[in-house]
Amino acid sequence: MVVGTQWGDEGKGRFTDLLSRQMDMVVRYQGGHNAGHTLVVDGQTFKLQLVPSGVLYPHVTPVIGNGVVIDPMVLIDEMDRLAEAGVDCGRLKVSGNAHLIFPYHQALDVVAERHLGRNKLGTTKRGIGPAYADKAARVGLRVQDLLDPKIFREKLGVVLHEKNPLLAKVYNRLPFDLETLATQYLEECRPRIEPHIADTVGLLHDALEAGQNLLFEGAQAMFLDLDHGTYPFVTSSNPVAGGVCVGAGIGPRHVDRVIGVTKAYISRVGSGPFPSELTDEVGDRLVDVGREYGTNTKRRRRCGWLDTVMLRHAVRVNSLSDLAITKLDVLDALDPIKVCVAYEVDGQRRSSMPYHQSEIHRASPIFEELPGWGTDLSAVSDRAKLPGEAEDYLRFIEEQAGVPATLVSVGPGRDQFIAFSPVP
Ligand code: IMP
Numbered sequence: 001m002v003v004g005t006q007w008g009d010e011g012k013g014r015f016t017d018l019l020s021r022q023m024d025m026v027v028r029y030q031g032g033h034n035a036g037h038t039l040v041v042d043g044q045t046f047k048l049q050l051v052p053s054g055v056l057y058p059h060v061t062p063v064i065g066n067g068v069v070i071d072p073m074v075l076i077d078e079m080d081r082l083a084e085a086g087v088d089c090g091r092l093k094v095s096g097n098a099h100l101i102f103p104y105h106q107a108l109d110v111v112a113e114r115h116l117g118r119n120k121l122g123t124t125k126r127g128i129g130p131a132y133a134d135k136a137a138r139v140g141l142r143v144q145d146l147l148d149p150k151i152f153r154e155k156l157g158v159v160l161h162e163k164n165p166l167l168a169k170v171y172n173r174l175p176f177d178l179e180t181l182a183t184q185y186l187e188e189c190r191p192r193i194e195p196h197i198a199d200t201v202g203l204l205h206d207a208l209e210a211g212q213n214l215l216f217e218g219a220q221a222m223f224l225d226l227d228h229g230t231y232p233f234v235t236s237s238n239p240v241a242g243g244v245c246v247g248a249g250i251g252p253r254h255v256d257r258v259i260g261v262t263k264a265y266i267s268r269v270g271s272g273p274f275p276s277e278l279t280d281e282v283g284d285r286l287v288d289v290g291r292e293y294g295t296n297t298k299r300r301r302r303c304g305w306l307d308t309v310m311l312r313h314a315v316r317v318n319s320l321s322d323l324a325i326t327k328l329d330v331l332d333a334l335d336p337i338k339v340c341v342a343y344e345v346d347g348q349r350r351s352s353m354p355y356h357q358s359e360i361h362r363a364s365p366i367f368e369e370l371p372g373w374g375t376d377l378s379a380v381s382d383r384a385k386l387p388g389e390a391e392d393y394l395r396f397i398e399e400q401a402g403v404p405a406t407l408v409s410v411g412p413g414r415d416q417f418i419a420f421s422p423v424p
Contacts, residue, residue, distance in 0.1 A: 001241055001258045002324070004221025005314035007229075007268040009292070009301060010261040011326035013037030015407060016053040016217045018417065019259075024212035025061045026054025027204065029247030030237035031219035032069040032101060032131070034124040036295030040412045044085065047295055050075050052217050056087060061207075063200050066097035067237065067247020069131040070143060071106075072189035079192070094193060095200040096144030100185070102156075104163045104176050105130040111171040121233055122270025124297050132236035134159070143197055146190045153182050201249035208254060216244045216255075222314040230360060233272025241318040259406070260320035262311060262397070264328045267292050267301035275363045276304040276340040290330040305367065307340040308400035313353040315401050324407040325397065328377055328390065329416075335372030337393060340365040341400060370396060378411040383418050 002019065004010045017039050020026050033049035040046075041056060050070065054060035064070065079089040105127030112130070113120045123129060134140035139159050145152045157178055164175035207214060220239040223229045228240055237243065241258045245251060265286055268274050278286065286292065286303035293300055314320065331337055342351040343363035354360050373389035380386055386394075398405050409417045 001216040001218065001244055001255055003218040003239060003241055003258060003260055003318050003320075004224075005260040005262045005311055005318070005320070005323075006221050006266050007223045007272075007274075008035075008219075008221045009267050009269065009294075010221060010263045011409060012218060012261045013039055013048065013053050014326070014409060014412070014414070014417075015259065015261055015324045016215060017041075017056065017414065018407070019215055020054040020057050020060050022213055023054060023060055023215040025063055025204065025207055025214045026052040027063040027065050027200075027214060027216050027248050028052050028068050028219065029065040029216055029244045030067040030239055031235065032126060032128050033071055033074045034126045034128045034235060034296065035219035038295050038412075039414075041414055046082070046085065046087075049078060049296065051078050051082065051089065051092060054215065054217075055082060055089060055092065058088070060091075061203075062089075062092050063203065063248075064092070064094045064098060065200055065248035066095040067243065068095070068098045069101050069128060069135070069237075070094065070098050071101040071127065072146075072185065072193050076189065076192045092196050093198040093200055093203060094143055094196040096142065096147075096197050098143045099131055099135045099140040100143060100145070101127045101131045102141070102159075102176075102181060102185075103127075104160070104167065105134070107167060107173055107176075108163070108171075111167070111173060115171070120271060122272075129236040143193065146185060146193060147197070149182075149186050152186060153178070156182055204248060204250055208250070214254075216248060218243070222317060223310060228317050230272045231357065233270065241320075257321045258318050259322055259324050260311075260314055260318060260403075261324045261326060262306075262401075263326050264331050264393075265290070265303060265306050266310075267303045269294055269297070269299050269301050273357075273360045273363070274302055274304055275309075275343055275360070276307040276365045276367075277302055278304045282334065285334070286330060289333070290327055305338045305340055305365070306397065307365070308397070309340065309343055309351060309353055311397070311401050312351075315403055320401075320403050322404050322406040323397070323401060324409075325394065325405050326409045328394075328408055329410040331372065331393075332376055333372070333374065335374060336369040337372050338367040338369050339396065339400070341368050342366040368396075378416060380410055381415070381418055383420055386418070
C-alpha cells in the first residue's frame with residue numbers, strides 16, 4: 001500500500017508509478033476526482049484524477065475499487081485524454097459497487113461551502129462529500145445501476161425528490177431534471193463505462209490466489225481521513241491503510257507492506273489547523289520552489305516545516321512499514337532546516353498527537369534546527385553521494401518516525417529518486 005502521511009500532495013503518484021513496475025494490479029480504494037496525481041514520464045506530464053497511476057504500464061491492470069466515488073463524465077474524459085497520449089485504458093476495471101457522483105452532488109458541495117462562509121472547509125467542490133453522504137444514507141446510485149435503466153430512473157427519481165427542493169428552497173438554486181440526467185448517464189456514459197464494470201473483489205482475490213502483486217494507491221492522506229484526520233477539515237473517505245480493506249474488499253492479512261509517503265516539508269490545501277505552518281518568506285519559498293499549487297484546483301498550498309508529531313501518529317494508525325520521502329531537493333537552499341518535534345499546548349510539551357481538536361488548533365510547534373546542505377540534490381541517485389547534512393536530515397526523520405526511509409525523491413522526473421534498500 002502507498003498512503004499519504006500528511007494532508008495530501010505528498011507525491012504518492014510518483015512512487016505508485018515507480019512501484020507499479022513490479023505490480024500486476026494497481027488499485028484505488030477511496031476518494032474520487034478530488035485527487036490529482038501528476039506524473040512526468042519521458043518529459044510528458046500526465047495528470048490523473050481517477051484512473052490508477054499503474055495505467056501507464058501495459059502489464060498492469062488498473063482497478064477502481066468499490067470505495068471510490070466516480071463522476072463518469074470525468075472518468076470518460078480522463079480515458080480520452082490518456083488515449084490521445086497513446087495510453088490504452090482498455091484494461092481498466094471499475095467496481096460495480098462504486099458510487100456515482102451526479103451534478104447535484106457538485107451543486108450541493110458548492111452551495112454548502114458558500115453557506116458555511118468563513119467556516120468553509122475549502123473542499124475541492126467536486127461533489128465528493130455529498131456523494132459519500134448519500135452512500136451512507138443509502139440513497140446513492142452505484143455504477144452497477146447504470147446497467148438497469150428502470151432501476152436507475154426509479155432511484156434517481158427518489159433522490160431528486162429530496163435534492164431538488166433542498167437546492168431550490170434552501171439554497172435558491174435551479175432543480176435538476178430527471179430525464180436530462182438519466183439520458184446523460186444511461187445514453188452517454190453507460191456505453192463507455194460498461195465494458196470496464198467488473199466484480200473487482202473477485203478479481204483481486206483471484207489475483208492474490210495466483211500469487212500476483214497488488215498495489216493499493218491511497219488518495220488524499222492520513223490527516224484528511226474522515227475518522228483520523230483533523231475533522232471537520234477532512235475529506236469524506238478513509239485514506240488510511242485500514243480503508244483498503246473496506247474500499248477494495250481484501251482482509252488486513254493480505255497487506256504486507258505499507259509505505260507512508262512523506263514530503264520533506266508539509267503542505268495543506270483548504271482550511272484547518274496546521275501547527276508547523278510558515279506564513280513568512282520561507283513558506284513562500286517552499287511554495288515557489290516546490291511548485292505547491294493544486295494539480296486539480298490550482299489553489300496555492302499552505303506550506304510549513306515537517307511535523308514529526310503527525311508523522312509518528314501516521315506510523316501508528318497506518319502501521320507503516322517504511323517511508324518514501326519526497327521533494328528533498330526543495331530544501332536544497334534552505335539553512336537552517338527546522339523540524340517540528342513536539343507541540344506546546346497550554347504550556348505543556350506534547351510529543352504525541354492531541355486527541356482533542358481544540359488542542360490541535362491551539363498547538364504551537366516546538367522545532368529542532370538542522371543545518372542545510374546548500375547543494376543541488378537533483379542529480380543524486382546514490383545514497384553514498386548525499387551531502388552529510390542531507391543524510392543527517394533523513395536519519396533524523398527515520399529516528400523520529402521509528403521506521404526506515406526506503407525511497408527518497410530529489411526531483412519530478414521518473415528516475416530522480418534514491419532507493420535506500422531493496423524493495424522488500
Ligand atoms: P473534498 O475531498 O473535496 O471534500 O475536500 C475536503 C478537504 O480535503 C479539503 O481541505 C481539500 O482541500 C482536501 N483534499 C481533497 N483531496 C485532496 C487531495 O488530493 N490533495 C490535497 N487535499 C485534498
